[in-house]
Amino acid sequence: MKKLLNTVYVTSEGAALKKDGENLVAEVEGAEKARVPLHMLASIVVFGPILVSPALIGVCAERGITLALLDRAGRFQARIEGPVSGNVLLRRAQYRLADRAEDVVRSIVMGKIANQRAVIRRALRDYGDEMPSETRDALAAATERMAMILRRVQLKDETVDLMRGSEGEAATLYFGVFGHLIRSPDAELRWTGRSRRPPLDGMNALLSFLYTLLTHDCRSACEAIGVDPAVGFLHRDRPGRPSLALDLMEELRAPLADRLALSLVNRRQLRAGDFRRMEGGAVLMTDDARRLVLTAWQERKREERLHPFLQEKAPFGLVPYLQAQMLARHLRGDIDAYPPWFWS
Known part of the structure; x- marks a missing residue:
């Protein structure tokens, strides 16, 4: 159990949560592991099979x-709350801001570009000495150009449409050199460019699968916090699309999904034989490869990093929830701006 902001996150399978006086108590196999005063809490988020006592549910409601x-x-499975809730006010604030969200879009785009740039810079730091000079030069040029785009996005006169264009320009630069970050000897895993529906090579199939997992987590975060996952700021509204969840995942794609994909391929945990080409040209992962990726994804989410705004360590898996919480705080007026999550 970990308390961040005013929310408790419970991730230990088999844990039991109960009310003891004015406290929330977490037990594992009958032994008390944590105790938090109820007056300090605004929400509790539980992952997996965790017992919650009726008395605790009642006092929370x-x-x-x-x-x-x-x-x-x-x-996301369900949210339990009492008859008085601030969600309607939170969502009304979200809807009001949706059409004039330059500051939120700026934060999201800056977070995304900075994190993509950090992935390239990490590769240069770790493997630059082993790269041909042409490759090093291409990567360095991409980071310099992305730094220029970041400076441009910071200008207050950038409209949402201009910032969308800057985000697209940075993505083109990033994926234009992404192949230089792949160190697998398998020719089938060479990068030829981003392809989505359907993915046309193994690396794109892996990225698409990880992006799907990340989208699920960001949508769950929106549902858990009480904001509407369908009404975004960077992504335009479209029926059936979780636009806000896609907004939240943008700054997390590179450090969570892209880095994991590169690690799995570069460490040769995934090889060409882990992918199969279908008749229509789409490339899919095998069942065994999918299980390996799911295991690696869960392990990745347990890794802790210092949150740049909170200045407190948090598991990767909780970052979407923390970002959704801070977006909610911005919508309520508790903080002046939405702080992006920068990976370093």
Whole structure:
């Protein structure tokens, strides 16, 4: 159990949560592991099979403490809350801001570009001495150009459409040199460019699968916090599309999904034989490869990093929830701006 901001996250399978006086108590196999005063909480988020006592559910409903239930993979299942809730006010604020969200879009785009740039810079730092000079020069040029785009996005006169264009320009630069970051000897895993529907090579199939997992986590975060996952700021509204979840995942794609994909391929945990080409040209992962990636994804989400805004360590898996919380705080007026998550 970990308390961040005013939310408790419970990730230990088999844990039991109960009310003891004015406290939330977490037990594992009958032994008390944590105790938090109820008056300090606004929400509780539980992952997987965790027992929650009726008394705790009752007091949470009575005091306006939201209880969000997610499955093992972090997919949203349900939210339990009492009759008085601030979600309607939160969502009204979200809808009002949706059409004039330059500051939020600026934060999201800056976070995304900075994190893509950090992935390239990390590769240069770790493997630059082993790269041909042409490759080093191409990567260095991409980081310099992305730094220029970042400076441009910071200008207050950038409209949302201009920032969308800057985000697209940076993505083109990033994926234009992405192949230089792949160190696998398998020719089938060479990078030829981003392809999505369908993915046309193994690396794109892997990225698309990881992006799907990340989208699920970001959508669950929106549902758990109480914002509307369908109404975004960077992504335009479209029926059936979780635009806000896609907004939240943009700054997390590079450090969570792209870095994991590169690690799995460069460490040769995934090889060409882990992918199969279908009749229509689409490339899919085998069942065994999918299981390996799911295991690696869960392990990745347990890794802790210092949150640049909170200045506190948090597991990667909780970052979407923390970002959704801070977006909600910005919508309520508790903080002046939405702080992006920068990876270093």
